[in-house]
Amino acid sequence: MKVFAISDLHLSINNPKPMDIFGPVWQGYLDKIFEDWKAKVSDEDLVLLAGDFSWAMKLEDTKEDFALLSSLPGKKIIIRGNHDYWWKSISAVRAFLPENFYAIQNDAIKFGDIVVCGTRGWMVPERNSEQSEENKKIYDREVIRLELTLESASKLRQEGDKLICIMHYPPCNFTRDDSEFTSLIEKYKVDKVVFGHLHGKKIQTTFIKNGVPYYLTSCDIVDNKLIEIL
Numbered sequence: 001m002k003v004f005a006i007s008d009l010h011l012s013i014n015n016p017k018p019m020d021i022f023g024p025v026w027q028g029y030l031d032k033i034f035e036d037w038k039a040k041v042s043d044e045d046l047v048l049l050a051g052d053f054s055w056a057m058k059l060e061d062t063k064e065d066f067a068l069l070s071s072l073p074g075k076k077i078i079i080r081g082n083h084d085y086w087w088k089s090i091s092a093v094r095a096f097l098p099e100n101f102y103a104i105q106n107d108a109i110k111f112g113d114i115v116v117c118g119t120r121g122w123m124v125p126e127r128n129s130e131q132s133e134e135n136k137k138i139y140d141r142e143v144i145r146l147e148l149t150l151e152s153a154s155k156l157r158q159e160g161d162k163l164i165c166i167m168h169y170p171p172c173n174f175t176r177d178d179s180e181f182t183s184l185i186e187k188y189k190v191d192k193v194v195f196g197h198l199h200g201k202k203i204q205t206t207f208i209k210n211g212v213p214y215y216l217t218s219c220d221i222v223d224n225k226l227i228e229i230l
Contacts, residue, residue: 001112003164003230004041004074006033007050007196008081008218013064015055023200025220032224034072040226041074046111047226050196050217051081051120051168059086059096070098075111077102079118081168081196104166106145108153114230117153118166119145121181121195124173142169143180150188162230163188167195170216176209186210192229 009030041047054065069076078101080087087093090105102109108117122142125131131139146167153163171181171193185193196218205216205227217227 001114002040002042002045002228003048003114004037004045004226005048005050005166005194005215005217005229006219006222006226007168007194008052008199008220009033009049010052010055010083011062011065011068012055013068014061023220025224029219029224030068033219033226036225037072037074040228041072043073045074046114046116047072047074047076048116048164048166048194048217048229049076049078050118050166050194051079052083052196053078053081054084054086056086059088059092062086062096066096066098066101070100075100075102077104077109077116077118077166079104079166079168080120082120104149106148106152108149108156110156110161113158113161115153115157115161115163116166117149117163118194119149121146121167121169121171123169124171124177124179124181126173127175127177139180143184146181146184150184150190154188162191164192164194164229165190167193169197170195171214172209176207178210182209182212185212194229 054062056062093103104118122139172179193214207214
């Protein structure tokens with residue numbers, strides 16, 4: 001079983017929102033992703049989708065977006081991104097998902113010897129900057145949610161299992177300072193971290209911080225190709 005990741009697909013089948021207005025890398029991007037997906041992924045593999053799945057505002061309006069991916073091979077694991085406004089209660093999301101889609105929120109899931117957990121996260125302050133009161137409130141809440149999902153994962157994890165954490169926002173700032181997110185990731189001995197959210201800049205897609213590999217998987221940044229994580 002292999003593990004792949006990609007994020008920020010920004011699907012909009014029912015309410016078309018052309019992504020190519022954001023630059024040529026978005027022209028025909030879904031065709032490129034699907035071609036690469038079919039070439040790499042088997043039905044036994046995992047594909048991690050690190051947020052911003054659909055532009056839809058309501059859960060029912062994501063039906064065609066999920067249908068677009070449901071025929072692709074692999075088990076798809078999703079977390080919420082900042083633009084996933086359709087994501088309301090986790091019970092409603094799970095009841096709506098097609099076969100071979102799995103949603104994570106404050107918990108974790110195990111496939112063979114691989115445990116996957118995750119949360120949306122939030123903006124980590126840059127060095128020598130301060131958070132607004134509202135951003136601090138959201139940040140603190142997401143720190144709690146990260147520990148909840150990591151604690152859930154620790155209960156599933158057995159000796160030899162690999163632990164992968166998915167976040168939408170990067171868990172550290174651009175200077176890669178320690179954060180409460182990275183501290184928890186290290187405390188729970190996460191093997192790999194996948195994140196998205198960042199767009200349109202020449203950003204290093206993979207880096208190692210305190211021994212933990214981090215993978216940026218925003219589709220426009222990774223040339224619309226799935227990244228192999230394990």
